[in-house]
Amino acid sequence: MSVSSVSVPLYNRLTRYLNYLKQLTADEPVNISATAIATALALNDVVVRKDIASVSDGGKSKIGYVRAELIADLEHFLGHDNQSDAALVGVGNLGKALLSYDNFENYGLKIVAAFDRNPDLIGQSVNGKAVVDSAKIANLCRRLNIHIGIITVPNAFAQEVCDALVKGGVRAVWNFAPTNLKVPENVAVKNEDMAASLAILTAQLADSLTKYGVNEEEDY
Amino acid sequence: MSVSSVSVPLYNRLTRYLNYLKQLTADEPVNISATAIATALALNDVVVRKDIASVSDGGKSKIGYVRAELIADLEHFLGHDNQSDAALVGVGNLGKALLSYDNFENYGLKIVAAFDRNPDLIGQSVNGKAVVDSAKIANLCRRLNIHIGIITVPNAFAQEVCDALVKGGVRAVWNFAPTNLKVPENVAVKNEDMAASLAILTAQLADSLTKYGVNEEEDY
């Protein structure tokens, strides 16, 4: 791993805290304790307190944290308040799904360019974003000063697409293809490994089935 | 975590080994060493050997592992050879993308049912799979003996969908909604936390930009 690796579970938990806090309605108390968050999310309270300590400095005894401040601190730490432009390559089903998911903007990511090499797609637009010929990746990324690339092309083309993005000045790649991308030292890669997730899930399933059995007595 | 948790990084690495091994062409040697895999994937060779030891028992000194056997063992461990049926709920963009991604079948997952509550979608079919009214989730899952559920609905509906799936006998949930699902002890949940991934990526990006600067001198 070239760029400094940050703890994945930590980010997962921080995101969960943020989701939980945001979902609380306005009539809830202004303050919230680490213990409350911990029990709500089925976590250890010390973990929560330690995690929060790394992003915020509020925290008063007996009271807890000010909810609004905590949300702001989490959002800041997670980069949600600092939007960056991104380019997506590969306007297949997954690509379209990501292009259509405007919610990413709440997480600090704005997809401003879409590329594909299929002539039938070039010129069309998905969710208001025009699809441009993949040949122009490097050029356009550089012109638009884009530093984040999202790869949703088939495996076989992932590396060449990645190279084009890097050539265009991209410094962080979100890779949905199950490939091992080779990048220069100053480029970060985050693999979205669906296959691994799936394997974990099915392993847990198998485990659960052997442990608890298949047929639950349910009044159904 | 109710169901026994398995090490996420381990699964990630195993998936990477498998991808790498599969991508090797037929004219490569029959055997491969842990060291070779390690260097190819930029990992420590001991990690690779240890990981492999937990899924396979081949391994001869001086030779390495038999490639075909290793692939088979990895696939077996990752459950790719043991297909399970799954139901997907929420035929939006992401849902459609997953439904259209036939490649999951290579990973041991076959989506056999799709649900949505939108009347315009019900009755239509996506990639050969008919969309059924969400009201029938529990019933149909039980009839088809489905044990895996995939949730791609908006946040607000995730919990009720999850409850319906569990009522239908689902024992493993792949959750794409950024919510904290409450499930019985015998049900496994794998959250696909895109927001967390994004946060990690942008953090790495920020890190890289401060460390290496924005403007690389490139002959472009």
Next chain:
DNA sequence: CTCATATCGGTATATAAATATCGATAACAG
């Protein structure tokens, strides 16, 4: 047939993460 070398597999150490323990503080009740 013997020696050098590549590689495996087990044991040992180092690092990082999760969990437990404890004192300090601040609100509230009496």
Next chain:
DNA sequence: CTGTTATCGATATTTATATACCGATATGAG
């Protein structure tokens, strides 16, 4: 104004993970 309780934050312990080390084994060269 004093005692009780909830909560934070710091330190310590346990656990898990990653890395390093070393002997055993099998191949191929001389």
